[in-house]
Amino acid sequence: MVLSRRDDAACAPGQHLDWLRDELAELTQSDLLRRRRTFAKSQSVELQLDGQTRINFGSNDYLSLAGHPALRAAAHRALDEQGVGAGASPLLAGRADLQRQLERRLAQFEEAEAALLFTSGYAANVGAITSLVGRGDAVYSDSHNHASIIDGCRLSRAQVFVYPHNDLDALEQSLEQGGGFRRKLIVSDSLFSMDGDFAPLETLLPLAQRYGAMTMLDEAHATGVVGPGGRGYAAACGLLQQVDVRVGTLSKALGASGGFVAGRRELIDWLVNRARTYIFSTAAPPSIAAATLAALDLLDHDPTRGPTVQDKAQALRQRLEAAGWNVGASRSHIIPLILGDARRTLDLSDQLWQADMYVPAIRPPSVAAGQSRLRISVCYGHTLEMLDSLASALGA
Numbered sequence: 001m002v003l004s005r006r007d008d009a010a011c012a013p014g015q016h017l018d019w020l021r022d023e024l025a026e027l028t029q030s031d032l033l034r035r036r037r038t039f040a041k042s043q044s045v046e047l048q049l050d051g052q053t054r055i056n057f058g059s060n061d062y063l064s065l066a067g068h069p070a071l072r073a074a075a076h077r078a079l080d081e082q083g084v085g086a087g088a089s090p091l092l093a094g095r096a097d098l099q100r101q102l103e104r105r106l107a108q109f110e111e112a113e114a115a116l117l118f119t120s121g122y123a124a125n126v127g128a129i130t131s132l133v134g135r136g137d138a139v140y141s142d143s144h145n146h147a148s149i150i151d152g153c154r155l156s157r158a159q160v161f162v163y164p165h166n167d168l169d170a171l172e173q174s175l176e177q178g179g180g181f182r183r184k185l186i187v188s189d190s191l192f193s194m195d196g197d198f199a200p201l202e203t204l205l206p207l208a209q210r211y212g213a214m215t216m217l218d219e220a221h222a223t224g225v226v227g228p229g230g231r232g233y234a235a236a237c238g239l240l241q242q243v244d245v246r247v248g249t250l251s252k253a254l255g256a257s258g259g260f261v262a263g264r265r266e267l268i269d270w271l272v273n274r275a276r277t278y279i280f281s282t283a284a285p286p287s288i289a290a291a292t293l294a295a296l297d298l299l300d301h302d303p304t305r306g307p308t309v310q311d312k313a314q315a316l317r318q319r320l321e322a323a324g325w326n327v328g329a330s331r332s333h334i335i336p337l338i339l340g341d342a343r344r345t346l347d348l349s350d351q352l353w354q355a356d357m358y359v360p361a362i363r364p365p366s367v368a369a370g371q372s373r374l375r376i377s378v379c380y381g382h383t384l385e386m387l388d389s390l391a392s393a394l395g396a
């Protein structure tokens with residue numbers, strides 16, 4: 001006999017998600033609800049958002065390449081010749097010749113033996129970490145690392161040690177404690193995405209060496225825009241060869257989309273065989289590789305773009321600091337204005353919006369509670385007038 005069961009938890013079809021209404025109301029109440037704006041035309045320093053034109057200080061298109069004619073033309077050619085989708089995972093359908101060329105080019109760029117393309121920087125981080133450490137291993141991660149690193153650490157099933165931001169004494173204490181691990185991995189952003197400051201590589205890399213730990217550096221916000229020829233912060237410090245696993249994105253300064261890992265040939269062979277975000281996901285469209293190759297050509301021909309961005313950012317930062325804004329430890333093209341309170345941050349973002357500027361408000365969980373901020377990203381295409389308008393609107 002089948003008994004029909006009803007208990008207190010049972011509810012009518014269609015009502016199982018009613019709890020979401022309360023959760024969303026709670027987010028609204030605490031000024032943490034996110035909503036999306038819609039942009040028209042390409043990413044650039046002038047953006048049409050929700051039908052209104054604004055100066056864009058919210059993009060990671062640091063070199064202003066996303067809408068560049070050379071990238072568009074390269075992508076168009078690839079679309080005409082190779083179509084839109086890649087068809088399947090690279091292990092099933094193969095990688096496009098353009099992707100093979102790009103992997104070689106990125107390996108040269110990173111002065112590494114080999115490189116591997118992922119569909120996003122997020123996938124690169126998760127795929128790399130989960131392939132390198134597992135049960136019985138330890139991973140050491142900066143508290144301000146990007147969510148994709150945090151998720152990679154969690155998914156890896158290794159023991160995770162989170163050290164306070166850039167606090168290498170705390171990192172060393174954890175390394176000292178940790179006995180008996182099969183493998184150790186230290187992972188850090190090179191340029192922190194919400195703070196605009198850098199990891200102390202000169203101390204961190206020798207520390208890793210002393211404790212026999214592998215090192216992984218995420219250069220997502222530095223690739224293309226920091227260091228000699230845009231080779232990133234480790235290259236700027238002359239330490240590229242000391243980083244075992246180098247991660248970069250194509251999605252930000254290079255104006256395209258996707259991520260990569262570069263390093264020893266065995267590392268890449270291992271990731272091809274183990275990284276689930278590579279193996280079980282359709283490859284990126286070949287047109288993306290074509291656009292990225294065009295971006296790298298542009299960087300080769302005009303290496304001044306990155307330094308120009310840094311100069312503009314430094315001038316703006318100095319002005320804002322002089323006017324009393326808390327820009328934290330920023331030393332790059334990412335400048336936070338740390339306000340603390342989520343409501344105040346939203347209000348200031350709205351005021352700037354009314355003054356024709358888009359500066360996104362960053363709130364928890366993107367930053368810790370009480371650390372809400374505006375995040376200004378300075379890009380190559382920002383004119384001095386645009387930067388001046390922002391500074392003036394902020395009373396600087």
Ligand SMILES: Cc1ncc(COP(=O)(O)O)c(C=O)c1O
Nearest residue numbers: 120121122146193220249251258
């Ligand atoms: C430090 C860092 N790593 C990785 C990523 C992810 O890169 P992607 O946007 O290509 O997935 C981001 C994205 O913002 C990031 O800030």
